[in-house]
Amino acid sequence: MTTKGEGSGATHILIFPFPAQGHMIPLLDLTHQMATHYAGRISITVVVTPKNLPHLHQLLSVHPSIETLVLPFPSNSKLPIGAEHFNDLTLPLFLALIRALGGLHDPLIRWFKSHSSPPVAILSDIFFGWTHSLAAELGIRRIVFSPSGALSLSVLYATFRDKPQRKDVVSFPDIPNCPKYYWSHLSSLYRRYVDGDPDGEFHRAGYVDNIASWGLVINTFAGLEEVYLDHLKKVLGHDRVWAVGPLKPIVDDDQTGPTNRGGSFSVPVESIVSWLDKCDDHKVVYVSFGSVAVLRNDQMEALALGLEKSGVHFIWAVKEPAEAQLDDGYGRVPLGFEDRVVGRGLVIRGWVPQVLILGHRAVGAVLTHCGWNSVLESVVAGVSMLAWPMLADNPVNATLVVDHLKVATRVCEGVQDVPDPAVLARLLVESVSDDRPERQRATRLREEALQATTDGGSSVKDVESLIGHLIALGTTSK
Structure with a gap:
């Protein structure tokens, strides 16, 4: 167990991110914001396992005062050696990863009791419900x-609290607008719990503990989801x-744009910007399914054919499949496709500067899996969405942006569906009209998002309130 640095008398907070890019990136962004605006008033320690330490290098280079608590990854017979990050794992191994990280309970207890100025609060990812009992x-x-x-969180909490039984469609009448979802769209953790997964009760207990925890920080803003934020306050009772x-x-030193958020880019940023600079305003479609989903080859072929038929300019970010996925028929860009669309289509394999791409004047729409980070980044960029929800919270997020906010059009749904290339081509063309x-x-929603994150905005006020509560906890404990 190793730590870096010592607190200076400021209120000490422990940050515990879950090692998946969609979870880790926003919590580290929040950590950066807290360290930037409240330096001297709070001190921060971030919990991390050794193989995930490189994901903190960017944050630590900007904020060397942040402490790190590097804990050995708990041994687990269900996980392959060296597996400490969700994005490299299948669903069963992902569930095993959540369970394995519960093994950090005792090391955290020992660290806390040995620290000269231990934290007054722990801010931990939603997958770490067990840290509620740890804190108690x-x-x-x-x-x-x-x-x-x-x-999404309202649906998740209702699912684990009310324990609906398996049926074709599950409704949530207590949630505003009474959302309904197919059983397959509910949390995979919950469905496995119902099916008798050995670790199912551990996962359900974690969500029950989430509901019982002292506070909730959520990456959204009032202008986007006020009715659901109010609902959560009723559910939590505070x-x-x-x-x-x-x-x-986090931005570069010259403040001109985002840094390598989540990893090193697979192609030079300059070459992407140069390609976009040659395109007309709002005429490029950006295609990405996030850091987890890999399309089957038949889906890849349908998507490629739709892009080809549409005639639109596009950037397609392709997540590179694991070797086993390639052998099983996943993730192959159709042979000859890139040659046929040369000049108007750019296929990028691996990690891409998504925030930069979405914010470029040439991009008018995004075909997305509706992961929450992608939804928010699209909202901030003011681009409309073509929704193809895949896993996890994707179907619920699609409901929000398609049915309620009406900034998106649904083009396909689920990991099994294959779009009609002709229909897809038409929707692609319409998306950049x-x-x-x-x-x-989307343009109006962008204005609301920017207002929320400027001085006096709702999100800025909420961060100030959060820090005020944390400092009050520190004062009480002294």
Whole structure:
């Protein structure tokens, strides 16, 4: 076990991110914001396992005062050696990873009791519900960090609290607008719990503990999900719910744009910008399914054919499949496709500067899996969405942006569906038309997002409130 640095008498906070890019990035962005604006008033320690330490290098280079608590990854027979990060794992191994990280309970207890100025609160990812009991054991507060939105979290909490039984469609009448979802769209953790997964009760207990925790920080903003934020306050029975989004990424030293958020880019940023600079305003479609989903080859072929038929300019970010996935028929760009679309299409394999691409004047729409980070980044960029929800919170997020906010059009749904290339081509063309109502709504929503994160905005006020509560905890404990 290693740590770096010591607190200076400021209120000490422990940050515990879950090692998946969609979870880790926003919590580290929040950590950056807290360290930037409240230096001297709070001190921060971030919990990390050795293989995930490189994901903190960017943050630590900007804020060397942040402490790190590097804990050995707990041994687990269900996980392959060296597996400490979700993005490299299948669903069963992902569930095993959550369970394995529960093994950090005792090392955290020992560290806390040996520290000269231990934290007064732990801000931990939603997958770490067990840290509520840890905090209670230590006599401190636990705050949940949700990288997903308020509607998604409302559905998730209702699922684990009410324990619906398996049926074709599950409704949630207590949630505003009474959302309904197919059984397959509910949390995979919950469905496995119902099916008798050996670790199912551990996962369900974690969500029950999330509901019981002292506070909730959520990466959203009032203008986007106010009705669901109000609902969560009713469910939790208190007002310690802080909407702090859209969380802003760390920027380069010259303040001109985001740094390598989440990893090194697979192609030079300059070459992407140069390609976009040659395109007309709002005429490029950006295609990405996030850091987890890999399309089957038949889906890849349908998507490629739709892009080819449409004639639109596009950037397609392709997640590189694992070797086993390639052998099983996943992730192959159709042979000859790139040659046929040369000049108007750019295929990028691996990690891409998504925030930079979405913010470029040439991009008018995004075909997305509706991961929450991608939704928020699209909102901030003011681009309309073509929704193809895949896993996890994607179907619920799609409900929000398609049915409620009406800034998106649904083109496909689920990991099994294959789009009709002709229909997809038509939707791609329509997505970059100048009179698209979704674009007009997206532009208005962008203005609300920017207002929320400027001085006096709702999210800025919520961060201030969060810090004030934390400092009050520190004062009480002294």
